[in-house]
Amino acid sequence: MLDDIIVYLEGDVLCIAYLSGEVSIEDYITNHLPPTTTKYKVIKYYELPKNQNTFFSAWELTDDSVIVNMAKARDIHRTILRRERAPQLTALDVAFMRALERGDTANQQEITAQKQTLRDIPVHPAIEGAQTADELITLTLDYLLTQKSFAMFL
Numbered sequence: 001m002l003d004d005i006i007v008y009l010e011g012d013v014l015c016i017a018y019l020s021g022e023v024s025i026e027d028y029i030t031n032h033l034p035p036t037t038t039k040y041k042v043i044k045y046y047e048l049p050k051n052q053n054t055f056f057s058a059w060e061l062t063d064d065s066v067i068v069n070m071a072k073a074r075d076i077h078r079t080i081l082r083r084e085r086a087p088q089l090t091a092l093d094v095a096f097m098r099a100l101e102r103g104d105t106a107n108q109q110e111i112t113a114q115k116q117t118l119r120d121i122p123v124h125p126a127i128e129g130a131q132t133a134d135e136l137i138t139l140t141l142d143y144l145l146t147q148k149s150f151a152m153f154l
Contacts, residue, residue, distance in 0.1 A: 003044045003045055003046070004019065004025055004042055004043070004044060004045075005017060005018050005019065005042070005043060005044070005045045005048075006019070006025065006028060006029065006033075006040055006041070006042055007040065007041050007042075007043060007048075007061055007066055008033060008037045008039065008040035008041070008061070009037065009038045009039045009040070009061055010034050010036050010037055010038075011036050011038065014056075014059050014060070014061055014066075016048075017032075018045065025042055029042075039061055040061075041061060041063075041065070041066075043065060043066065047065060047066070048066055049066060049067065049068045049133060050133060050134060054076065054077075054080075054133070054137065055068055055072075055073045055076055055077075055133050055136075057072065057076060058070075058072035058073040058075075058076055058133075068132075068133045070130070070131070070132075070133075073133050073136055074127055074128065074130065074136065077127060077130075077136045077139065078122040078127065081121050081122055081127075081141055081144070082121075082122060084140075084141045085118045085121055085141055088118055089115060089118055089119075092111050092114055092115050092118070093115075095107075095111050096108060096111045096112070096115075099111060117145065118145075121141060121144055121145070124139070124144045124147070126139050126144065126147065127139060127144075
């Protein structure tokens, strides 16, 4: 019985109630669900999607289960990649300014190309091509930067 959880919508927000056994599922549904609950489902906790912490905001409650909305998960992943690339872009900004001060145009062009590659990471075709949250997780910034096919799509 402790495997059972209640997944419900409170307005547009997906919520999960893990019950300790002190309150029955029926009692929780009858007496403890918020009045703004629009939909609920009792499922086993192991039926929840993987990667809870990363893509929880992309979960959706269907009639049968909880699924990952891949469009939302891709947007979340793009945001993560943008956050991860920020320190590299900052370091390249400093390097560019130093090259500018020295009048090193070759280095400026190389740095400009590196910065553009980092800027283009969120539109990498592998992100749109990912069919599952597990596939998205493997598309790290370092991995995407090493993909030779990436240059073809820029």
